[in-house]
Amino acid sequence: MAHEHKLAIFRGTVKFKSNTQKIWGVLIFLTIVTAIEVILGIYKPESLMAKFIGMKLLNWIFIILTIVKAYYITWDFMHMRDETKALRRMVVWTAVFLICYLIFILLQEGGYIESVYTNGFVKRDF
């Protein structure tokens, strides 16, 4: 049986000789990202505490690093890189769209209720 794997990651900057090598390479990358997250989480540098679009900069870094990790788990461990474009889009676009929608709705509503609480139960005085 022919099993072709695409062996390049980081848009072709890193190329591996075999699928096994690629797996170990991705593991090293994921470990480094997790280590960065943990170190930032323990020391919480003061410079990253500034607010940026409603959240601390540090939290944005955590979320972006998480999505990066999720990408490499899906693409290389789950072999999404080797699937057809149609299957990939069916799975990824559906999930990404619905999850973004859900998060937007719920966080928006949560923030609204919080503002109602803090403003003495009056959001807008007509």
Place this chain on the structure above:
Amino acid sequence: MDTTVANTGTEGKTWGGGNEPLKASYGKMMMWFFIVSDALTFSGFLAAYGFSRFKFIGSWPIADEVFTHVPFFHGNYPMIYVAFMTFILIMSSVTMVLAVDAGHHMKKNKVIWYMFLTIIGGLIFVGSQAWEWGTFIKGDYGAVQTKGGNILQLVDNEGHRVAIGDIAIDAHGERVQHERKNGLWFVDEGTLPAYTVDEVYNGLVANPNVLIRTQEINAEGHKTVLTREESLQQLKNNGKLVVEGANLHVNEYGTSLFADFFFFITGFHGFHVFSGVVINIIIFFNVILGTYERRGSYEMVEKVGLYWHFVDLVWVFVFTFFYLV
């Protein structure tokens, strides 16, 4: 990728069902679609967590102060253990994908070996999670819950936590727990806390360097510590129940919603890991028995591998939203 397991005699017959535009077998595609729906379930839970957290953004517990324990070590090590758990799960994902790779090359012994390591990794993870739950349920310092349901914790002058048990003065006049045999047979009462609020209050009066810390987060991102007078007044007027540890009703670390979501989301994820281990074991024995060798394809390993990676994927998000953010 050529992943057909069985031939159905319809190959190449476009209108006979022989066309495979996605070049994936039925089973693998259905596993992907199951994963999409399960991902949405988990997103629903995590988004609900985010909703509640945004709702109480000014008083949510700080995860670094909640999960600080490492087995066999004393002291304050936030995040270390959960980072270890994350690493274990990623590692077991790697052995799983190595098993899939060995399956593509029809190397039975390698598949057996890697599947075995994957199962061990999964068991270590589930065990760690059980330990994490145990520690969380047991609690460490204890706290007093107010009439309004807020949590009051004790700290010393330098802001270090003080355990309830260290200062409470035993009054020896405590109420006996109600049981079916000594009272109304149709009424039950849960275990009574080891201390009453009065005992904690007397202890606070006797220890002039102890202060009360509330749930509210101040401008610097720390929990607000009351002055000595406010502390005494707050505990006397509003203290209602001594809380030790966390469960679905009370939570010594802060709002009980935090504990509810923690149990629900990590529990649901832990259940996925558990079922993943069970499925892995079944496939493991199938590999040993040579089922896939005879079938001529190790695609089943690939399918269970997809599920296993998905469990890892979910943990990456749970880790971020429960422990980091």
